Amino acid sequence: MTLKDYICDLLVEERSLIEELLKVDNHICQTKLTYDVLYAKIYSVVDSNEVIEHKCNYITDGEPDNVLLALMNAPKIKNLHINRTYVGINKWLTERTKEYFKEQNINVNLILDIEKGYRRYTDDNHDIVIIGPKEFIYGIASMFIEKTIIKIER
Amino acid sequence: MNFDLALHPQTYYEGEWAIDGMSFDDYEKNYLVLNAKKVKGENAYLAFLQKRFYGPLSEILGSKSLVRPFYPKLVLEDDATTHERLLRFSMTTFMSQQLLGLASPREEIIDLIHSIPSDASEDFIKETIRNALRKDRAKFEDVRRKGKASQYFRDVYELYKYFIANGNLGVSFEEFIDGKISSSTKLIVGLRHYPDFFRKEINIQELMDCFDFDTLALIIACSAFDTCKETEKDTNTINNAIYYIKVYLDAVKELRKSNPKYNARIIGYDMDKQRKKVITTDDVEKAYTSLLSRHPEFTFYEFDDRKIHTILKISGVDDERIGSFDYRNKEDLEFLMSLIKKFHEDQELKAAWEIIPRGKRKDDDIHPIDGSVSTPLDEPERARRMLISRAYLENSNYIYKLLGTNKFDGYVGYIYPNGKVVFEKFYENSKTKKVAKSSATYVMNIFNFIALSKLSKTEIINIIQKGTEEVTRHFHYQDMDRWIDEMNRELIGSDYTPDIIKLIDQLVQKDALSKKEVK
Numbered sequence A: 001m002t003l004k005d006y007i008c009d010l011l012v013e014e015r016s017l018i019e020e021l022l023k024v025d026n027h028i029c030q031t032k033l034t035y036d037v038l039y040a041k042i043y044s045v046v047d048s049n050e051v052i053e054h055k056c057n058y059i060t061d062g063e064p065d066n067v068l069l070a071l072m073n074a075p076k077i078k079n080l081h082i083n084r085t086y087v088g089i090n091k092w093l094t095e096r097t098k099e100y101f102k103e104q105n106i107n108v109n110l111i112l113d114i115e116k117g118y119r120r121y122t123d124d125n126h127d128i129v130i131i132g133p134k135e136f137i138y139g140i141a142s143m144f145i146e147k148t149i150i151k152i153e154r
Numbered sequence B: 001m002n003f004d005l006a007l008h009p010q011t012y013y014e015g016e017w018a019i020d021g022m023s024f025d026d027y028e029k030n031y032l033v034l035n036a037k038k039v040k041g042e043n044a045y046l047a048f049l050q051k052r053f054y055g056p057l058s059e060i061l062g063s064k065s066l067v068r069p070f071y072p073k074l075v076l077e078d079d080a081t082t083h084e085r086l087l088r089f090s091m092t093t094f095m096s097q098q099l100l101g102l103a104s105p106r107e108e109i110i111d112l113i114h115s116i117p118s119d120a121s122e123d124f125i126k127e128t129i130r131n132a133l134r135k136d137r138a139k140f141e142d143v144r145r146k147g148k149a150s151q152y153f154r155d156v157y158e159l160y161k162y163f164i165a166n167g168n169l170g171v172s173f174e175e176f177i178d179g180k181i182s183s184s185t186k187l188i189v190g191l192r193h194y195p196d197f198f199r200k201e202i203n204i205q206e207l208m209d210c211f212d213f214d215t216l217a218l219i220i221a222c223s224a225f226d227t228c229k230e231t232e233k234d235t236n237t238i239n240n241a242i243y244y245i246k247v248y249l250d251a252v253k254e255l256r257k258s259n260p261k262y263n264a265r266i267i268g269y270d271m272d273k274q275r276k277k278v279i280t281t282d283d284v285e286k287a288y289t290s291l292l293s294r295h296p297e298f299t300f301y302e303f304d305d306r307k308i309h310t311i312l313k314i315s316g317v318d319d320e321r322i323g324s325f326d327y328r329n330k331e332d333l334e335f336l337m338s339l340i341k342k343f344h345e346d347q348e349l350k351a352a353w354e355i356i357p358r359g360k361r362k363d364d365d366i367h368p369i370d371g372s373v374s375t376p377l378d379e380p381e382r383a384r385r386m387l388i389s390r391a392y393l394e395n396s397n398y399i400y401k402l403l404g405t406n407k408f409d410g411y412v413g414y415i416y417p418n419g420k421v422v423f424e425k426f427y428e429n430s431k432t433k434k435v436a437k438s439s440a441t442y443v444m445n446i447f448n449f450i451a452l453s454k455l456s457k458t459e460i461i462n463i464i465q466k467g468t469e470e471v472t473r474h475f476h477y478q479d480m481d482r483w484i485d486e487m488n489r490e491l492i493g494s495d496y497t498p499d500i501i502k503l504i505d506q507l508v509q510k511d512a513l514s515k516k517e518v519k
Helices: A003-013 A015-029 A035-043 A064-071 A087-103 A134-141 B003-007 B031-035 B044-061 B091-099 B106-114 B122-149 B153-165 B173-190 B194-198 B204-208 B213-235 B242-258 B281-293 B305-314 B319-323 B330-346 B379-394 B457-466 B480-492 B498-512
Strands: A056-060 A077-081 A111-113 A127-132 A149-153 B016-018 B074-078 B085-089 B265-270 B275-280 B400-403 B411-415 B420-425 B440-445 B471-475
Touching: A003 A015, A003 A035, A003 A064, A003 A087, A015 A035, A015 A087, A015 B480, A015 B498, A035 A064, A056 A064, A064 A077, A064 A087, A064 A127, A087 A111, A087 B498, A127 A134, A134 A149, A134 B471, B016 B213, B031 B044, B031 B213, B031 B265, B044 B173, B044 B194, B044 B204, B085 B091, B091 B106, B091 B122, B091 B194, B122 B153, B122 B173, B153 B173, B204 B213, B213 B242, B213 B265, B213 B275, B213 B281, B242 B281, B275 B281, B281 B379, B305 B319, B305 B330, B379 B420, B379 B480, B420 B480, B440 B480, B457 B471, B471 B480
Parallel strands: A056 A077, A056 A127, A077 A111, A127 A149
Antiparallel strands: B016 B074, B074 B085, B265 B275, B400 B411, B411 B420, B420 B440, B440 B471
């Protein structure tokens, strides 16, 4: 079972919890993300063919599908920045991903970064993977011109 | 797509909008003729015209051949009583066409048409045309009486030559003159009946039956755009027909959420190249964006009753007057527009913000909020994004608007009740109409924005990196709905407090107890 299938099954099983988290996230983020749209977004994530073998910091725009795409490489993530967006849903995704890998005896030590700033990446030597729309990628990349950036545009 | 929005605007809109393009008088170039369905091999729109225009008018004038040279112009126009937009054949256009058949030299006829003011009343136009037709009939009668000795003989004979050249070889000069006198009389008599005929509303459903729905919606958008283009050329302003294009493109945007590749297409006519061409929804969208970006003075304002009530109230309008306010009434709307204009001017603090950047910097480093998208976007795309951000911010509930001067010319700051200041650049500066290259919006705190706006882009980015939460950056995305979501969050949303994060942690952990086994 892939991580995506695992998460999709859990989305169905834990629907009431998901809807509870969506209520909180939508209120804070002033969005209208529904359970159905969330499910469709998650379901649409296709596992990347490009496997990043070394440990990196991941910066996403916080959209759950982009966060899941990052989490597919969870064992190789040091910090995962979610732009302080959909914190409820993204925490759920991260926790369930850790459980998925734990079942396979793979340890995941990633830190879910819910801060607004990017301070922890400035003095860190790891490469940075940025996932999101083109504008987001280039905007963030411009802050780390001295670092190696891996761009995953979605 | 709902035609109701175009047919029943909530405010007063003056004038008529042609819905068959600028070439209604040439069926080879007429949008409606070119794109109608074929029913049993027959053009459905031409059949519709035969039934609703040529047929009834032939009866009014008592002659089929008299009606044949006229072309109907289909318009949406304001009803004098209800102020709703009604679909009709344009009476003024029809009456003006009658002048083109007069015996007078072409220049005289054109002068006569131009002498009719655009806001002339129906009665005035009718009277002008009646006089012209009577004068014209008198010329033919004079030629019939005096023959070559008539001073009008030459003009009338020229007209006869043109007439026979158009397939009427068997008609003698005398017969031609008799026919012309008879036609003029019929047209003069017909003038009495036109108001009843032309004021009749055309059933839109009957027109819609001649087209695929998406085709007709795009045809009307193209026609509205042609009208806007003409107005821009003549007066360098925006015609209110743009309202329809906005309604159309809003509907397209909704449609593209479920069908991202939606793009209707019609056959149009390229006036410059003198040939037919395909026009798509995308073409209209690009042209619309480009038109609006050339007019920084024009913005769509959307007002709900509460906001209007507030504006009227703070402008000292009494409750009784507010209660009887009718947005479809011309006077009421003009009064309201003057208040809205003043309301916006009062919110502008142009003189209050004059910031001189510190130290010596290179010119390209002076502006603190230039965008940082490496791949430069083309101007139409930048304009599209800019227009969305401008419409959003202009319609938001800001308290004051700050206009940058000197080195900050072109920058606009919006101050909000929650203490945030949104910092945006729409145009390169206040004089040119060149869309700014910046591709990001900066949100600052009222207490530190003056200090922050003195910094260079690099310094601002350093602050964002540190995450001191004094400034955030929001990119103009290809999907600007994302930008709007982010702005909503900044301006009306809240933040994850430690208590909320604790609650989320508890929820997520609690359910983790019954976790799923990985197969």
